[in-house]
Amino acid sequence: MNWKALVVIFVVLFVVGLAVRPVEGPAWDELREREPSLRLADLEDALGQGVTVGLLGGFRAIVADLLWIRTNVIWEQQETAVIPATETMIRLVTTIDPRPVYFWLNGARMIAYDMSVWRVREAGDYGNIPDAAVRRYHDEQAETAIRLLERAREFHPDRPEILIEIANIYLRRMENEEKAAEYYRIAAEMEGAPPYAARIHAEILRRMGEYEQAYEWLKELYATLDPGNPAHQKQVVLGRIRELEDTLDVPLIQRFQP
Amino acid sequence: MSKVVFSPARINIIAKNTFLEAVRQKFFGFLVIIALGIILSSQVFRDFNFGAPELKFIADFGFGAIVLFGSVLAIVATAQLFFSEIENKTAITILAKPIFRSEFIFGKFLGVSLLLLVFTGMMTVILSVLLFWRETAIMEGVDPEAFEAGRMVAYGDIFLYGIVQWLKFSILCGITMVVASFSNTNLYSVILSFVILLICHLQYLARDAWAQMEFLPVQLAVFMLSAVFPNFQLFNIGDQIALGESIPFELGARIIGYALIYIIVFNLLAVFSFRKREI
Amino acid sequence: MTSAISIEDLTKDFPLGFGHLKLRAVEDLSLEIADNQVFGLLGPNGSGKSTTIKVILGLLAPTRGTCGIFGTPSAEVSSRRDVGFLPEAPYFYRYLTGFELVRFFGRICQVEKSKLNDRVHEVIEWVGLKEAAHRRVGTYSKGMLQRIGLAQALVHDPRLVILDEPTAGVDPVGSAEISSLILKLKEQGKTIILCSHLLGQVEDICDRIAILNRGKLILEGELRDLVSKKDLRSVVVQDYREEYNDELAGWLQARESRLVSVEQPQYSLDRVFLEHVGRSELAREKLSERAEVAKQQDTASGKDNEEKKKSS
Numbered sequence: 001m002n003w004k005a006l007v008v009i010f011v012v013l014f015v016v017g018l019a020v021r022p023v024e025g026p027a028w029d030e031l032r033e034r035e036p037s038l039r040l041a042d043l044e045d046a047l048g049q050g051v052t053v054g055l056l057g058g059f060r061a062i063v064a065d066l067l068w069i070r071t072n073v074i075w076e077q078q079e080t081a082v083i084p085a086t087e088t089m090i091r092l093v094t095t096i097d098p099r100p101v102y103f104w105l106n107g108a109r110m111i112a113y114d115m116s117v118w119r120v121r122e123a124g125d126y127g128n129i130p131d132a133a134v135r136r137y138h139d140e141q142a143e144t145a146i147r148l149l150e151r152a153r154e155f156h157p158d159r160p161e162i163l164i165e166i167a168n169i170y171l172r173r174m175e176n177e178e179k180a181a182e183y184y185r186i187a188a189e190m191e192g193a194p195p196y197a198a199r200i201h202a203e204i205l206r207r208m209g210e211y212e213q214a215y216e217w218l219k220e221l222y223a224t225l226d227p228g229n230p231a232h233q234k235q236v237v238l239g240r241i242r243e244l245e246d247t248l249d250v251p252l253i254q255r256f257q258p
Numbered sequence: 259m260s261k262v263v264f265s266p267a268r269i270n271i272i273a274k275n276t277f278l279e280a281v282r283q284k285f286f287g288f289l290v291i292i293a294l295g296i297i298l299s300s301q302v303f304r305d306f307n308f309g310a311p312e313l314k315f316i317a318d319f320g321f322g323a324i325v326l327f328g329s330v331l332a333i334v335a336t337a338q339l340f341f342s343e344i345e346n347k348t349a350i351t352i353l354a355k356p357i358f359r360s361e362f363i364f365g366k367f368l369g370v371s372l373l374l375l376v377f378t379g380m381m382t383v384i385l386s387v388l389l390f391w392r393e394t395a396i397m398e399g400v401d402p403e404a405f406e407a408g409r410m411v412a413y414g415d416i417f418l419y420g421i422v423q424w425l426k427f428s429i430l431c432g433i434t435m436v437v438a439s440f441s442n443t444n445l446y447s448v449i450l451s452f453v454i455l456l457i458c459h460l461q462y463l464a465r466d467a468w469a470q471m472e473f474l475p476v477q478l479a480v481f482m483l484s485a486v487f488p489n490f491q492l493f494n495i496g497d498q499i500a501l502g503e504s505i506p507f508e509l510g511a512r513i514i515g516y517a518l519i520y521i522i523v524f525n526l527l528a529v530f531s532f533r534k535r536e537i
Numbered sequence: 538m539t540s541a542i543s544i545e546d547l548t549k550d551f552p553l554g555f556g557h558l559k560l561r562a563v564e565d566l567s568l569e570i571a572d573n574q575v576f577g578l579l580g581p582n583g584s585g586k587s588t589t590i591k592v593i594l595g596l597l598a599p600t601r602g603t604c605g606i607f608g609t610p611s612a613e614v615s616s617r618r619d620v621g622f623l624p625e626a627p628y629f630y631r632y633l634t635g636f637e638l639v640r641f642f643g644r645i646c647q648v649e650k651s652k653l654n655d656r657v658h659e660v661i662e663w664v665g666l667k668e669a670a671h672r673r674v675g676t677y678s679k680g681m682l683q684r685i686g687l688a689q690a691l692v693h694d695p696r697l698v699i700l701d702e703p704t705a706g707v708d709p710v711g712s713a714e715i716s717s718l719i720l721k722l723k724e725q726g727k728t729i730i731l732c733s734h735l736l737g738q739v740e741d742i743c744d745r746i747a748i749l750n751r752g753k754l755i756l757e758g759e760l761r762d763l764v765s766k767k768d769l770r771s772v773v774v775q776d777y778r779e780e781y782n783d784e785l786a787g788w789l790q791a792r793e794s795r796l797v798s799v800e801q802p803q804y805s806l807d808r809v810f811l812e813h814v815g816r817s818e819l820a821r822e823k824l825s826e827r828a829e830v831a832k833q834q835d836t837a838s839g840k841d842n843e844e845k846k847k848s849s
Contacts, residue, residue, distance in 0.1 A: 002440060002531075002534070005440065005530070005531050005534070008530065009436065009527050009530070009531065010486055012527060013485075013486045013487070013523070013527075014482060014486050016519070016520075016523050017484070017485035017486055017488070020516060020519050020520075023512055023515050023516050023519065024489060024492060024512070026512060027492060027508075027509050027516065028465075028489060028491075028492055030509050031491075031492060031494075031495070031509070032466075034498055034503065035494075035497070059325075059326070060497070061318040061322070061497050061500060062319060065303075065315050065318050065319070069303070069306065072306050099497060099501055100311070100314060102314065106311075261615050262613075262617075262618055265647070267644075267647070268644075268645055271641065271644045271645055272645075275641055278632070279632065282632045346628040346629075347624050347625075347626070347627060347628055348629060348630060350591075350596060350622075350624045351624055351627060351629070351642070351689070352642075352645060353594075353595075353596055354595075354596065354617060354620065354622040354624070355617060355622075355642065355645045355646050356617045356618045356645075356646060356647075357614065357617075358614055534598065536551075536591075536597045536598070537591070537596040537597070
């Protein structure tokens with residue numbers, strides 16, 4: 001081998017590497033901004049996680065996908081014996097690739113809605129065991145699911161789907177309307193939130209008897225709605241406002257004027 | 259006697275011949291079949307009725323197959339074509355003609371790059387067709403709510419992904435050519451090129467962490483390392499696209515510009531190293 | 538008129554490993570090869586023939602000395618414009634047909650596009666591969682490969698043709714055919730440099746030869762001079778005149794002898810070559826072999842002479 005030529009090659013690459021930074025730098029900064037796993041907090045990170053991410057490159061997603069399939073195969077057995085395995089797999093998948101919100105949401109659903117049912121069924125099934133026991137199984141599974149989703153929020157602070165999922169679990173599994181209303185509100189105030197989140201927030205307030213609050217919320221909401229967008233259901237919101245005005249006995253003169 | 263001048267026509271002839279030779283190699287067909295098999299195997303996800311997220315799984319598999327087999331093809335085909343010329347003495351026959359060595363190198367590069375374009379293009383088109391077909395089926399059947407805002411897959415970004423990967427493979431082809439131009443065996447070139455590929459994938463660690471090194475000589479060495487090797491993580495945009503995040507124009511343009519600079523640099527270095535090679 | 542090739546004080550070293558050890562493949566070689574002749578470059582394996590050819594073609598850079606083709610230094614790409622080269626044991630792109638292969642090299646040499654196809658057909662026909670032109674090169678026999686190699690070397694009508702072992706591994710018939718093609722090239726005014734181990738062939742067609750051994754030029758000259766200069770035991774008569782023929786034949790016949798032919802006796806080139814290279818054992822072996830062949834040839838040429846006499 002010609003050592004002189006090798007030195008020339010290295011020197012040229014070094015100079016080019018520095019010269020090309022103005023092109024590469026901003027792009028790299030932006031990419032790193034979008035990709036949390038490429039951000040290196042400290043040196044230990046660089047050597048542990050960084051090497052794994054670097055080596056797996058484009059294959060991390062595939063590894064997570066395959067583990068997700070495995071998770072589903074285990075979950076399909078639908079019995080309490082596979083709860084620890086399924087939960088571990090969900091945690092593993094979301095650790096390897098925390099980026100897809102899908103894994104978090106579906107993992108939480110399996111934990112909250114399916115596993116609670118398995119536990120009740122194997123303890124004697126709904127109707128045969130005391131309500132307190134059902135309550136306990138539901139609460140325990142819901143809490144595990146919510147813990148998972150709270151971790152998801154750390155990775156996806158700007159994704160309203162996660163908050164809606166938490167709100168749903170509070171509402172449907174824990175029957176905690178207060179918490180559910182709160183999470184729907186936070187979700188509804190986020191950018192990109194589905195329009196129904198705001199409507200559900202008002203609906204829960206109404207069910208809780210907080211008519212005033214619901215009424216104010218809907219009036220504010222109404223102004224932001226687009227009549228051309230069927231998902232916004234502007235007319236439905238107006239109908240709800242009218243219902244609340246009836247309930248609250250708002251005098252005709254003071255009623256909401258769209 | 260008139261002077262022989264640098265001729266793009268000769269580069270074109272070498273490139274065409276290199277491409278045809280590569281396409282007729284069993285290795286190319288083998289890789290295409292395996293990559294296709296992997297992309298199509300993402301059909302197992304249908305059994306799970308994931309709904310719209312099935313598209314993410316298909317995209318992950320497709321992108322993974324393109325990255326893996328494209329890299330293998332870029333290194334192995336380049337080394338193979340280069341050394342077959344030397345071992346079969348076709349290089350002697352060609353270089354004994356009135357042709358510049360730079361023309362030979364550029365021709366070889368363009369031939370392999372064209373091969374990589376055909377591979378990446380084929381895979382990208384097949385992946386897009388598969389995604390479109392499944393997306394349509396899911397939209398109309400399993401999971402229509404997910405598509406309220408229209409189609410989810412950004413097909414333009416998938417093609418951008420294809421272009422960016424092709425450029426990355428072309429850099430890899432250039433690197434392999436530099437390695438082959440001074441090494442004596444095919445196997446050595448392939449192994450060394452794979453090692454360099456790994457270093458380029460890990461370059462970002464050195465790039466972002468050198469300042470944290472405490473010992474000055476280590477700091478300098480890590481900094482050197484980060485400047486000498488290109489940053490291959492910059493081309494890793496598949497996950498973003500699979501997650502439905504679009505790639506802004508400026509980011510795409512910078513990545514493409516970065517790739518083009520390195521393609522030119524590695525080609526010139528290959529010419530530099532090959533110029534004095536004794537055939 | 539410039540020489541086809543001029544080599545001055547050429548030395549070529551190859552580094553051995555990492556030390557300063559060097560292998561000297563060619564040493565202080567100076568050679569002028571004039572235009573329009575068949576020049577034989579001979580030498581045992583490792584004598585520096587191939588290295589010399591590669592330096593001439595610019596494939597290797599000389600360590601010292603200069604080398605040029607028709608006055609252009611070998612380092613310049615332009616020097617190869619008028620050169621056709623057939624490498625030893627050529628192995629071409631196997632998937633191309635003979636026609637495609639020759640066309641490919643024709644385009645590399647920038648043969649005019651309008652004339653390219655005609656020219657390719659012409660050279661393929663000339664080397665006798667017309668029937669096989671559209672078969673893949675991978676299916677060719679060794680002899681056919683050499684001939685298609687010759688075709689690619691000639692496609693751009695070069696003034697100088699360099700042939701490295703053009704008949705290696707080719708059967709005697711194919712070998713004789715290639716010899717006759719070489720002689721035809723000379724008739725067309727081209728210069729041919731022939732590297733060969735087959736000394737019989739070299740003897741038949743070369744005008745001049747150079748013998749290399751261990752990188753040095755040890756003998757160079759007109760073939761006829763070289764092989765007839767030596768003191769040969771087969772010299773029968775001195776100061777011989779043609780009018781003696783009949784009388785001498787009669788005189789011999791009276792003593793139960795017969796005049797077979799009257800010609801200048803020669804040693805076989807094999808012997809000249811091997812004597813200079815110094816492989817005496819091989820030389821003796823070769824000599825006895827050659828003696829057998831020579832006897833048969835003598836008888837044959839005797840018949841020829843008789844026939845000629847009768848016809849005249």
